[in-house]
Amino acid sequence: DVKVTQSSRYLVKRTGEKVFLECVQDMDHENMFWYRQDPGLGLRLIYFSYDVKMKEKGDIPEGYSVSREKKERFSLILESASTNQTSMYLCASSFVQGLTFDYGYTFGSGTRLTVV
């Protein structure tokens, strides 16, 4: 069964801490994404990557950075955690899209991060 695995299901961190969220996929997908999900706001894209060592800003990149050193792994970094970054974080991956065709995203189970 293909999988996107996120390292932690629940995480509690203190304000100002540097936080690493890890995501690993075993499907040889080129594309990887980080979203945050908040009630009433749906899924908002933070960063995405189409290839190793490559990254693109999404809609809400402020306060975040990412790292993709290997194809299967995409890390989200909160440089200095703040309470407004308390959220559910979802990692996703997919094969590279065609001109009009996208492959469905496979999501991880999510990490619920609480910053106190």
Add this chain to the structure above:
Amino acid sequence: GQQVMQIPQYQHVQEGEDFTTYCNSSTTLSNIQWYKQRPGGHPVFLIQLVKSGEVKKQKRLTFQFGEAKKNSSLHITATQTTDVGTYFCAGRIQGAQKLVFGQGTRLTINP
């Protein structure tokens, strides 16, 4: 920024009633995808529509893509308690690199 709007935000139905959620974009979409997220779970890919006017069915679920490729709908016939969850549409704006997700419609069902 470019958005995909989804309505309604919430829908509560009696078991056995039908349910529909709508997705609208101000610009033409290359394709539209639909996802289901069960309570406490993560989004799961259901289907993709690519062609203008396309209709696809999965058992009691019917998916439509508008003729102008700016809107889409998901219709569930005779809902069951297993249909509970949040349904998201996601569209790729023509010329853009990534999908844009709608805000989702949360479906609850009274058994």
